[in-house]
Amino acid sequence: MSEAAQQLVEPTALAIGLAAAIVAATGDEPRVLVVRTRHGIDALPSGPLEARHPTLEAGLRNWVERQTHQALGYVEQLYTFGDRDRRETDGEGAGGALSVAYLALVREARPAGAADASWQSWYRYFPWEDWRAGRPSAIAAIEPPLWEWAAQGGKLGEERLRLNFGLGGARWNEERVLERYELLYEAGLVPERVRDGKQGAPLPEAARGVAMAVDHRRMLATAIGRLRGKIKYRPVVFELMPPSFTLSELQQIVEALSGVRLHKQNFRRLVEQQGLVEETGETRAETGGRPARLMRYRPEVLVERLAPGVRLPALRRT
Amino acid sequence: MSEAAQQLVEPTALAIGLAAAIVAATGDEPRVLVVRTRHGIDALPSGPLEARHPTLEAGLRNWVERQTHQALGYVEQLYTFGDRDRRETDGEGAGGALSVAYLALVREARPAGAADASWQSWYRYFPWEDWRAGRPSAIAAIEPPLWEWAAQGGKLGEERLRLNFGLGGARWNEERVLERYELLYEAGLVPERVRDGKQGAPLPEAARGVAMAVDHRRMLATAIGRLRGKIKYRPVVFELMPPSFTLSELQQIVEALSGVRLHKQNFRRLVEQQGLVEETGETRAETGGRPARLMRYRPEVLVERLAPGVRLPALRRT
DNA sequence: CATAAAATGCTCAAAATGAGTATATGGGGT
DNA sequence: ACCCCATATACTCATTTTGAGCATTTTATG
CATH class of the missing domain: 1.10.10.10 (Winged helix-like DNA-binding domain superfamily/Winged helix DNA-binding domain)
Structure with a gap:
């Protein structure tokens, strides 16, 4: 076991990143712990897998607890991102070519240990996901450009849009958080895509939500979708x-x-x-x-x- | 994108492994593609993430298609294993401290490209999972030592056993494949645990199933459980x-x-x-x-x- | 002491499920 | 041609599980 741990330490170009969507619920808002990067961009707590970490999860716990003084309760691995967009445009621990994302649930939202850490409603990043007060206004703003974009993809593109966003008679499925975000990304409606060097014309923030560092908004979307399914x-x-x-x-x-x-x-x-x-x-x-x-x-x-x-x-x- | 790819190539102690549970169904058997290691042990097709692979999934497809001449259809990431047991006791591509496991579904089971590759019923590795002809005989053989082991864990251990294996009135839940395997591992009833240098007294093969290299049986269990849930x-x-x-x-x-x-x-x-x-x-x-x-x-x-x-x-x- | 605000309790119809029974339609003997 | 066997396909029916309301209880408040 410590043998394996030793291996992990070797200084290498291919650092493994760990990132966590740490979720709490205060009052009637779902909150996620975010840190502010030096570029002023919101990010999930993340860091490299270090030598002394015998396992991935232990690494995560240790890391987060040191950084945020927040003890993690339930922890679940979400997904390993390494596919695309792992560029070093933004964020602290960027440079990891592979990033293992976790979902963690904590009971009480402590006052956010570090100075640059804070608890934010997750709807800050996904305003179209909150249907508690009826159809969110963000959807109205998002819909026209989405249709326009989808039309380029023909029938299939439109069907995809319809089903994912519950448009045109389809029912809203609260679990498809990631799919919706990816659609917005592909349609160029979120700033992340432009930052990644691709075409796009982001919407105003009220509609497209607050952007996050590197692919952290994808991670958070994955976390929300997973949690919504799991409950x-x-x-x-x-x-x-x-x-x-x-x-x-x-x-x-x-x-x-x-x-x-x-x-x-x-x-x-x-x-x-x-x-x-x-x-x-x-x-x-x-x-x-x-x-x-x-x-x-x-x-x-x-x-x-x-x-x-x-x-x-x-x-x-x- | 190719920038990121470049980074992945750097020769490093921390190789990222990719492994795939490639599943097909012939007649009425669910089959998985396995290769035989030089030590004569069954393993999932696996290999290192290479330089030229722009994304994890592309790496996997490329790798598998070269090795097994099997084109992959549906592919889904399962889990990233790196926690324990990543020792170099067995297997080909061992030495990776991190291994990203995938589930792939293919329509026709081609005659298994390479000579050392073959399609095997997955119940070869999990005989207790096949209830199509009624309660599998493997369960009968497994039950006594499991109870004995569970008793050490007190009420909770017994409850865990009861619920996972559908004993004592509890209903069989076909999705808990991984949980069952982990239970057998912890109870020391599968050879993998002994191989990992821990205590244990493995059962005869007919009951405990055929072992696989490193933690591949865990991966396969994850794949089966995921697929059973997803259908x-x-x-x-x-x-x-x-x-x-x-x-x-x-x-x-x-x-x-x-x-x-x-x-x-x-x-x-x-x-x-x-x-x-x-x-x-x-x-x-x-x-x-x-x-x-x-x-x-x-x-x-x-x-x-x-x-x-x-x-x-x-x-x-x- | 009436009234508002929640929390609880109960009822009911529609839809989904679990289990059967009954019927249809081929091929293969004799 | 006729009967039988093995499936495939069609219906039925009793239970449960849902989705939606209406009704009643129990405090705090003015």
């Missing part, structure tokens, strides 16, 4: 919740993450009948209405995370 | 099917992959009502019974793979 079949949401919470709070977090509103009564039915939570016995009256029962997740559920997650009984029409 | 919500099965097929043939392949038997009438209902396939107009009479209609998948379905997959209407009791 439906694994009880990962609880990694973001405090020890006790009300069902409404749980619902708020799920809605914040998935970006869609849910039917309250059906949400409760699901969560309760699946035995994901149990009552603590206490109640909390802070909301001005009937006090809510405080719940906790059943610890058995966390064991190996084998139990089903929170399915999403989505509202169809509203 | 339920994406029409990936069709990447394994010939241009036209009967519904029974489709069902056979799905059963082969998932390792469980399905209810015939309900399977057809699902596939047809979801509009995944359409009739070609022809029929095929070769089975000795009523001739079956030949079907083809609706090409629209493959566009971007956005349509739903084949859900599994599993039999409960038999």
Whole structure:
């Protein structure tokens, strides 16, 4: 094991980068920990895989904890990026030709250890992904240029657009975060593409979202999509919740993450009948209405995370 | 882009390995392409990421196509292994401290290009995963030592065993291939663990399955689990099917992959009502019974793979 | 003490599922 | 030609699982 570790240390041109989308949920916003690069661009915490790291995940934890003073709870590998756009235009630890991206969930969003680190709503980077208050205005701004671009791709291009963005009768699928971002990238509507030296005419920031260093917005899109999918079949949401919470709070977090509103009564039915939570016995009256029962997740559920997650009984029409 | 490519070439101790679980389905067996190492051990086709490869996936395709003369169709990144067990005990391309594993699906299983390459049923490596003919006998052999081992982990260990192997009333979940393999590894029942220099008393091969080089069996387990999950919500099965097929043939392949038997009438209902396939107009009479209609998948379905997959209407009791 | 604001409880119709039973249509003997 | 066998294909039916509402309870507030 330390033998393997030794190998990793050799100074080499091909550095392995580690990057993490560290997610928390405060109130009703999904937040991600970002750092500001010296060029003033937002980036995910990232750094090189170092000698002393016996494993990739250990490397990540160690690195992040030193940098941000944030202890990571649940950690999951997302994807290894190395395909394209690994240029050294921006960002701190650039120069890695390969970058292993992780998703990490933390319970409390500590005040962001380092000075240049902060917690940001992830919708800052993906304004079109938040449908909680109805169709986001960013979509309206994005739609015309997207159609224009898609028309060049013929029928297939238009179909792709329709299905990914829920246009023309297609249903919005909250999991296709990455596909949507890639579409915008290909269409040249985000600044990242221009930065990568290709054609494009980025939209105003309110519509296209805030750009990130290198391919970090792709990583974050991957993280969001993965998390949105996962909460439906694994009880990962609880990694973001405090020890006790009300069902409404749980619902708020799920809605914040998935970006869609849910039917309250059906949400409760699901969560309760699946035995994901149990009552603590206490109640909390802070909301001005009937006090809510405080719940906790059943610890058995966390064991190996084998139990089903929170399915999403989505509202169809509203 | 070629700038990045240049960097990848630098001779370095930290080679990036690429490995692929290349899957095909012939008749009613799910097959995977394996090569025999000089030590006589089965391994997945793998090799280093080379200079001329602009992207990871291109590197993989290029590499595999040269080595096995097998053109890859659908390709998906699985996971980057680098955590443990990357020792140089066995295998060809060992020495890579990091290995990016891919799943690839091919339509026809060509006669395995190279001499040392062959198509093997994946149940050769995971005999406990095939429940098509009822409870596999491997499970019976595995169960006692597993319980014994689990008991050391207390209640939690036993619960983990119960849920992963569908013991004691729990339902068999065909997707947990990796979790099951890891359990066997931890319990010391597969030779890989002993090879990695840890404690263990491997079972006879009929029960524990054929071992593979380095951590390739983990990779294959990841691939199988991913594929089994994916066929339920994406029409990936069709990447394994010939241009036209009967519904029974489709069902056979799905059963082969998932390792469980399905209810015939309900399977057809699902596939047809979801509009995944359409009739070609022809029929095929070769089975000795009523001739079956030949079907083809609706090409629209493959566009971007956005349509739903084949859900599994599993039999409960038999 | 009425009213607003939540949290809970219950009901109901539509759709999806799990399991069968019944019918159709070839080929292969006799 | 006729019967039988093996499949393929068509329908049925009882249960569950969803999507949507309406109704009731329980506090805080003015």
